[in-house]
Structure formats: structure tokens, C-alpha cells
Amino acid sequence: MRTGLALLATAAVTPVMAGLAQGFVTRFGPRPVMVVGLLAALGTMLGYTRLPVHGHYWPDLVPFYVLFAVGIAWTFVPVTIAGFIGVPPRQAGLASGLINTSQQIGGAVGVALASTIFVSQAKKGDFTAKAFTSGYHWAFAALAVFAGIGALLAIVLFRGADVPAEGTELEGAIAAG
Secondary structure: OHHHHHOHHHHHHHHHHHHHHHHHHHHHOHHHHHHHHHHHHHHHHHHHOOOOOOOOHHHHHHHHHHHHHHHHHHHHHHHHHHHHOOOOHHHHHHHHHHHHHHHHHHHHHHHHHHHHHHHHHHHHOOOOHHHHHHHHHHHHHHHHHHHHHHHHHHHHHOOOOOOOOOOOHHHHHHHHO
8 A cells, every 4th residue: 555655646747748749749750759768767767876775755756656657658658650651451459469568678678687687686785775775776777778878779760750730640640559
């Protein structure tokens, strides 16, 4: 119950940010929104690397939970919309499956990597509170690197892949997503 309530900050903010992300993608295209989302995720992970051993919900976690909500929404929404741009309606199911599969595989690889780093660092201190915190710091640092690389790749790979003019493929892509 306590964990669920603790994560309420992220859960409550994410849908609001998702609505904003959709509007910003419509206006500015997927690339800038995705880059901002990945930078928010990067900021969250860097913030987590500074958490104290005996931290508190406020002010140590809540700001990063809210920032993470921005990162989640402003990354997933533009990726989904971009994944449907130019896809014929008869292939929308296939596109959706590929997007979801890649997100699931990426999440599994990220969890495996972060868990491995955490355990290898925590073992060094015989699993004390300080060692656990250090392990988490290292794991979040690795995830921050991935978020930074993702932001750079979004800038490079989405160059010239801006959203078509309003009233064209974009509205169909948003409706399909």
C-alpha cells in the first residue's frame, strides 16, 4: 500500500503529460518532444544517483517522480505517433505490435542491466544500506547514459522525419496510436 501511494505522484502526472505530449507532437513534431522526454528521463536518473542512504519521500523522491512522469509520457507518446506516420491502416496492427515488442524488449534489457549493476555493486558492501544505495546509484548512472544516448539518437535519427502538415497522415497516426 505504501509503495503504491508513493508512486502516485508519477501515476497522477503521467496522463496529464501524455495529453500535453500529443498536442506538442501535433504542433512541433515527434523529435523535439521525444528529446525533451529523454532529457527528463536523464535528469531523473541523475537525480536518483544523488539520493541519500536515509532519504525521505519529500524532498528526495517526489520531484524525481514527477520529472519521470514527464520523461515517460514525452518519450512514449512521440515514439508511438512516429511509429504510425506513413503506415497504411491495414498495417496498423503490425506497426503497433512492433512498437510494443521493441518497448518490452528494451525494458527487459534495461531492467537486466540495471539489476546486474546494482547487485554487483551492493555485494561489494555485503548488502548494507550504504552498499544498496551505492548499487542503485551505479545502476541509475548506467540508465542515465542510455537516456542520453537515446536523446542523441532521437536528434540524429529523426532528422528530416518531421510530422506531415496538419490534416494529412499525422491525424491518422494519432488516431491509430
